[in-house]
Amino acid sequence: MMRKFYLAALFLSFVTMVLHAQSKLQNNMFLKKLPNGLDVLVVEDNTVPLATLVMTFKAGAFTESQNSSGITALYLNMLAKGNKDYANQEDLDYHEGQLGIQLSNSTTAEEYSRTYFTLPAAELKEGLDFMNTEIRFAKMSPVEFQKEKEIICNEIKSKQSSPSFALSVAMLHHLWGNLYNRKTALGTEESIRAATNTDADSVKTKYFNPNNALLIVGGDVKHDATFALVEKIYGDWTPGGSDPSKKWPIPEFKPLNKSDYYTVESPLSKSPLIEVNWQGPDTRNDIPATYAADIFSYIINQASSKLSVALIQSGLATSFNISYLTLKYRGPITLYIRPNPLKVKECMVEVKKQIELMSQDDYISEEQIATAKRMIEIAKIRQEEITSDYTKTISFWWATASLDYFIGYRDNLQKVSHADIRQYVEKYISKKPYCAGLLLSPELSKQLNPEAFFTSN
Amino acid sequence: MKKLIVIFISLCSSVSSICAQTETQSFDAGGIKVIFKHTSKNIINVQLFFRGGVSNYTADKAGIENTTLGATVTCGAGKYNSAIFRDTAEKYGIDFSGASTLDYGYVRVNCVSKYFDKAWDMFSEAISNPRFEESELKLLKQKEIASNKEHYSNPGNILARLTMQNAFENTPYIIDPTGTEETVSKLNADDLKRYYKTILNKNKIFIVVVGNVTKQELFEKILAAFDNLPSEPYSPVEQQTPVWKDNRFQTEERPLKTNYVCAVMNAPDYTSINYVPFRLGVMGLSGNLYQRLRTQNNLSYNPGAEVVETKMPFAMMSTDANNPQQAVFGMMQVLKSIQSNGVDNEWLQHIKNVYLTHSYINEQSPAAICNILGEAEILGGWQYADDLPKLVQMVTVQQVNSALNYYITGLRWTYLGNIDAIEGFKPPPY
Numbered sequence: 003m004m005r006k007f008y009l010a011a012l013f014l015s016f017v018t019m020v021l022h023a024q025s026k027l028q029n030n031m032f033l034k035k036l037p038n039g040l041d042v043l044v045v046e047d048n049t050v051p052l053a054t055l056v057m058t059f060k061a062g063a064f065t066e067s068q069n070s071s072g073i074t075a076l077y078l079n080m081l082a083k084g085n086k087d088y089a090n091q092e093d094l095d096y097h098e099g100q101l102g103i104q105l106s107n108s109t110t111a112e113e114y115s116r117t118y119f120t121l122p123a124a125e126l127k128e129g130l131d132f133m134n135t136e137i138r139f140a141k142m143s144p145v146e147f148q149k150e151k152e153i154i155c156n157e158i159k160s161k162q163s164s165p166s167f168a169l170s171v172a173m174l175h176h177l178w179g180n181l182y183n184r185k186t187a188l189g190t191e192e193s194i195r196a197a198t199n200t201d202a203d204s205v206k207t208k209y210f211n212p213n214n215a216l217l218i219v220g221g222d223v224k225h226d227a228t229f230a231l232v233e234k235i236y237g238d239w240t241p242g243g244s245d246p247s248k249k250w251p252i253p254e255f256k257p258l259n260k261s262d263y264y265t266v267e268s269p270l271s272k273s274p275l276i277e278v279n280w281q282g283p284d285t286r287n288d289i290p291a292t293y294a295a296d297i298f299s300y301i302i303n304q305a306s307s308k309l310s311v312a313l314i315q316s317g318l319a320t321s322f323n324i325s326y327l328t329l330k331y332r333g334p335i336t337l338y339i340r341p342n343p344l345k346v347k348e349c350m351v352e353v354k355k356q357i358e359l360m361s362q363d364d365y366i367s368e369e370q371i372a373t374a375k376r377m378i379e380i381a382k383i384r385q386e387e388i389t390s391d392y393t394k395t396i397s398f399w400w401a402t403a404s405l406d407y408f409i410g411y412r413d414n415l416q417k418v419s420h421a422d423i424r425q426y427v428e429k430y431i432s433k434k435p436y437c438a439g440l441l442l443s444p445e446l447s448k449q450l451n452p453e454a455f456f457t458s459n
Numbered sequence: 460m461k462k463l464i465v466i467f468i469s470l471c472s473s474v475s476s477i478c479a480q481t482e483t484q485s486f487d488a489g490g491i492k493v494i495f496k497h498t499s500k501n502i503i504n505v506q507l508f509f510r511g512g513v514s515n516y517t518a519d520k521a522g523i524e525n526t527t528l529g530a531t532v533t534c535g536a537g538k539y540n541s542a543i544f545r546d547t548a549e550k551y552g553i554d555f556s557g558a559s560t561l562d563y564g565y566v567r568v569n570c571v572s573k574y575f576d577k578a579w580d581m582f583s584e585a586i587s588n589p590r591f592e593e594s595e596l597k598l599l600k601q602k603e604i605a606s607n608k609e610h611y612s613n614p615g616n617i618l619a620r621l622t623m624q625n626a627f628e629n630t631p632y633i634i635d636p637t638g639t640e641e642t643v644s645k646l647n648a649d650d651l652k653r654y655y656k657t658i659l660n661k662n663k664i665f666i667v668v669v670g671n672v673t674k675q676e677l678f679e680k681i682l683a684a685f686d687n688l689p690s691e692p693y694s695p696v697e698q699q700t701p702v703w704k705d706n707r708f709q710t711e712e713r714p715l716k717t718n719y720v721c722a723v724m725n726a727p728d729y730t731s732i733n734y735v736p737f738r739l740g741v742m743g744l745s746g747n748l749y750q751r752l753r754t755q756n757n758l759s760y761n762p763g764a765e766v767v768e769t770k771m772p773f774a775m776m777s778t779d780a781n782n783p784q785q786a787v788f789g790m791m792q793v794l795k796s797i798q799s800n801g802v803d804n805e806w807l808q809h810i811k812n813v814y815l816t817h818s819y820i821n822e823q824s825p826a827a828i829c830n831i832l833g834e835a836e837i838l839g840g841w842q843y844a845d846d847l848p849k850l851v852q853m854v855t856v857q858q859v860n861s862a863l864n865y866y867i868t869g870l871r872w873t874y875l876g877n878i879d880a881i882e883g884f885k886p887p888p889y
Contacts, residue, residue, distance in 0.1 A: 049498075050822045050823055051819060052820065091750075092754065095746070095750070096809070098813075099806075099810065099813055100808075101812065102815060103813070103816065104813055104816040105820065122812075122815070122816060122819075149757050153753060156717065156759060157760045160716070160760050160779050163614045163715040163716045163779075164612070164613055164614070165612050166612075269714055270612055270714075270715070271612060272608035272612040273609055305545045305546065306545075314598065317597070320598075321605070340609070342605075343605075376550070376552060377552050379552075380552030380571055383501050383502070383571050387501060387824065388824050390820055390823060
């Protein structure tokens, strides 16, 4: 699916073309590709007089080497440090106030980087200009670059003050081996301090190009007028050549050979936490499994599920959650469990037993499948209610799958069968090795001696 | 301040006509106050508020209201035993929650409009006939205790709690509405039933509804469901906010990678004519802190300031900091600077622009609108929330500058982190 999409980008004509996906879009959505390759999606919603602008690039942790870990987020943050029209961050902040801009921020994750803000719809042209100059004409002042590195190091320290952070970082290493950095956009203090302006320029040259980007404009706007404005402002943005994912291929993650257990002690931990991860499917190789994964997660998280009855109703745990993160390069399946501190061992025994049982035919029921499908449908209705958030949701799907995937998501979920789910569980969970981490305080660790039971035996 | 008040009153006379387009309305349904806003959205949010919050109980019962209201939607209700209630809610994607805060408790239901009838039936049973099944209550208590422990493993949350204890000594606000392991573990079904009787009172509750439903339909539903609820006289407890005129600094040691500091300051009541100017001033303070501490001096990652909307009002500024002494001096300088130099018209216009966008962002979500209207009603009247965007547009720089100087005359600091980093530190007199 993505292959077709990229081929289209390569053989662009010089007239603006409307993508074939247009006909399948919801009635209030309109898609256009500019001659320079920039995809533009307009989401019309006139319930409040606002417009949200989201510019997303296919760049993030997955495009970074170990040495350059965190460089994409660092580069993205530098866009807010001044450009050809605004001298520095103070100047940018000041003009954001002038335009009434809110929710202004940027995010870098596993497989995308995006910058976004919301402003009065009447200021749409000014907002598009503001974003254009921010993205294309950043100053990249060396002094500001050094300052931003310090800020990110402060952010890392702040996250390290949360006990669950250590568990998550350890999980990345255990699950993804020496490519762990391609699953975390934050970087490390070491990699951030070593970053140079040249590294940041390289990110810009490789990935921050119109043919690797999607601009979403959502809110009280008209699509024709918006397309015209976007083309006028962004039309002269020079494309960056061929598909970066082909020019700089992403290495494949090595599969796990065996299940791997570890414990993390933190004096900050007040209650134990178990995290179990599998390497899940991705949107390049197994799209049907990604749909089954979402349905399965919604089933297991239901209070009536066998896992819930075994863990929550029995009092072995106070809460749990399973999820699958849709990605193009191996999405993780994550099971979090908050065990009863007095029954951590019993809880883990039960978790192992339940994982074994998950592929059995009667582990889930037809009614649970129907409920899960309805729940996802309702979750989507809830998402669509808030356009300033929904635009960001769409950008996630574009980056980690494709717009076609997003458009067909609802229908494809409805087609998932009991057999599809069982196949997914067998292929990615019940018969596969996993990583399991246990976070606890040194006192509880001494009391429980987790090495005796928190193992694959 | 007198001048400020006069200016503001003269402007207020025109507020009602400016705000006439508001769709929010209030009516009585069988003795229960109802606040209703119709929207065309697909989601309906209903929230029943209980007035009083932590002033409804003593410290040894901390968490009782939170657990009681949580139990109304998890431990069975009327014809639904707990399992059926939970499964039905899941089946139709109906979200229920019940909890309590410093000033109020609530039970909330949120659903897509096509399942509103089913959601309402369950909601009305939860309010009128909660079962408080003992076995489910045991699980709920375990969950609450674990959730509380997790909450307080986060340094920001620990700092917030310590700040309340330091700033609000000898007031009900030192009570944590979610309780402690000790207080919550002692609660049983009989305690909850007895407590619920004390708060289920038509004069102590009100309902906020936001969604695609008609006023008539709503009126009939409320009357049919809640007409028989008890109706007793209710007088809210009068509370006196502490006055912080000194610059006291209290510390708590924790082995953290970075340090956290927070300062509490006085603020006007929500219904005060100085409230809106003060709130805009603190928005400006927050921006200035961000620029000074983060953008210019790299002293912290996340500095800011906010007005906390509570019946005993206060504002706070907070930050993380590797060098807390420099950060505290920096925060003091920024605050003193905005107090002595004031703000100008251009700055104020920018704050107004941003505020308007912020208001419209909230308007997208029925749950957010419900919460804003309900909190405003708790603090003095739902109309204030509806009028706020208009009131913001009327604020002058003189009002902002006067309000910041009138209310902020001292700070109560709380520090969490490495004691070595703050050794020998004494904040300057305010």
